[in-house]
Amino acid sequence: MNFLFYLSERTLFHKRSDQFVPFIRLIAIIGLIIGTVAMSITLGILHGFENNLVEKITGFEAHIRVESFKNNIDYDAEYVQHLQEHPEITTVVPYINMETMIRKGDDTEGVILECLNESDFIEILCKSKRNVAGSIDFREKEEIKGVYLGFGVADYLNAGIGDTVTALFANGIPSLLNPINQYKLIVTGIFTTGMKEFDASYAYASLNFARDVQDRENEVSGYQLLLTDPLLANDISEWINQISEYHYLPITWKERNLLLFKWLQTQKAPIIITFGIIELVAMVNIISTLIMIVLIKKRDIAILKSMGMKPSAIRKKFMIDGLTISIMGIGIGIIIAKFLEWGQMKYAWIRLSSDVYFIDRLPIDISWKVILIIVFAGLFLSLIATYLPSRNASLVKPVQVLRYE
Numbered sequence: 001m002n003f004l005f006y007l008s009e010r011t012l013f014h015k016r017s018d019q020f021v022p023f024i025r026l027i028a029i030i031g032l033i034i035g036t037v038a039m040s041i042t043l044g045i046l047h048g049f050e051n052n053l054v055e056k057i058t059g060f061e062a063h064i065r066v067e068s069f070k071n072n073i074d075y076d077a078e079y080v081q082h083l084q085e086h087p088e089i090t091t092v093v094p095y096i097n098m099e100t101m102i103r104k105g106d107d108t109e110g111v112i113l114e115c116l117n118e119s120d121f122i123e124i125l126c127k128s129k130r131n132v133a134g135s136i137d138f139r140e141k142e143e144i145k146g147v148y149l150g151f152g153v154a155d156y157l158n159a160g161i162g163d164t165v166t167a168l169f170a171n172g173i174p175s176l177l178n179p180i181n182q183y184k185l186i187v188t189g190i191f192t193t194g195m196k197e198f199d200a201s202y203a204y205a206s207l208n209f210a211r212d213v214q215d216r217e218n219e220v221s222g223y224q225l226l227l228t229d230p231l232l233a234n235d236i237s238e239w240i241n242q243i244s245e246y247h248y249l250p251i252t253w254k255e256r257n258l259l260l261f262k263w264l265q266t267q268k269a270p271i272i273i274t275f276g277i278i279e280l281v282a283m284v285n286i287i288s289t290l291i292m293i294v295l296i297k298k299r300d301i302a303i304l305k306s307m308g309m310k311p312s313a314i315r316k317k318f319m320i321d322g323l324t325i326s327i328m329g330i331g332i333g334i335i336i337a338k339f340l341e342w343g344q345m346k347y348a349w350i351r352l353s354s355d356v357y358f359i360d361r362l363p364i365d366i367s368w369k370v371i372l373i374i375v376f377a378g379l380f381l382s383l384i385a386t387y388l389p390s391r392n393a394s395l396v397k398p399v400q401v402l403r404y405e
Contacts, residue, residue: 028289032329035282040337048363059128062224072219091226093120096210101168115210134161134189138206145209146188152200290389302398311394322386
């Protein structure tokens with residue numbers, strides 16, 4: 001094998017080798033570098049978007065919500081304790097969800113008002129929310145409670161910190177006998193998640209405020225659960241189904257944002273196929289390079305065979321040539337891709353509109369899993385690509401080539 005590596009090194013890199021060989025070798029390596037960089041960056045972007053999406057959603061959304069087919073349910077301390085017995089469930093808190101209109105002056109905006117205890121809100125829903133102004137303060141013990149508005153809502157209403165807004169609630173069809181209930185709230189904070197639609201649709205207030213509105217002390221919309229690992233949500237959801245009464249319905253963070261993940265999955269296949277074709281073109285370059293080397297070195301191959309080298313050794317020698325080109329191209333391509341990843345995440349060479357993409361820069365996350373997939377896939381395809389040229393080389397007949405020497 002040492003002799004075969006020596007022959008491969010002389011064929012591909014020796015200065016006295018045919019001048020055309022280094023050129024076609026360089027073209028093959030460059031093609032493989034381009035294919036590796038393209039595939040690495042593509043998978044890195046898809047992985048980066050998915051990771052950012054998971055991080056964002058699990059930061060402002062409970063990992064599991066246990067709701068009911070009924071409109072509202074009585075708070076069940078025994079059931080909550082049963083849920084907390086699961087080792088992967090760290091927190092279970094009650095919440096009330098209400099649809100309301102918030103008015104300031106002549107402007108009115110419809111929002112989903114989620115009501116929790118302030119400490120529960122900070123623990124579960126606050127991770128990916130960034131304060132634009134003010135802070136979280138539900139003023140739970142005061143007569144006029146505080147409200148934490150999404151930036152889109154506050155911007156539309158032109159509401160600032162300390163402003164008083166009115167929350168409107170209708171119980172059925174409004175009429176003279178059934179007027180709309182109005183409650184004052186003080187804007188204590190304005191947040192943004194980076195997701196424009198979310199910021200324009202949500203506001204938060206205290207659980208006591210919701211109970212004042214509904215005039216029911218013990219009723220809740222459901223329970224919000226925090227897990228040790230959000231990726232365990234599906235398994236724990238199945239467990240909750242088994243231990244709960246028929247009317248309880250656990251909904252995971254992924255199910256609540258199903259359209260976003262479906263969109264991401266829809267993008268994956270065509271993008272990977274498109275950039276995978278570039279990698280296949282690089283493999284074709286390896287085939288053409290080795291075939292050219294076989295044609296150029298046919299006389300040398302004939303001499304080696306006439307001296308007693310077996311066809312299997314000739315075949316191995318050209319497979320080593322192909323793998324050498326592949327290792328160089330894939331290795332350099334991954335190094336370049338990792339450098340581009342580092343530069344993009346540090347200096348944001350390519351920026352995105354945070355209103356649309358919920359992040360301000362194109363995310364690239366080339367994980368070791370992605371690198372291993374590219375390396376093993378590239379080497380496997382390289383072995384396939386080298387088979388035909390190495391086979392042709394092993395079939396060279398010394399008598400025909402050296403007849404006129």
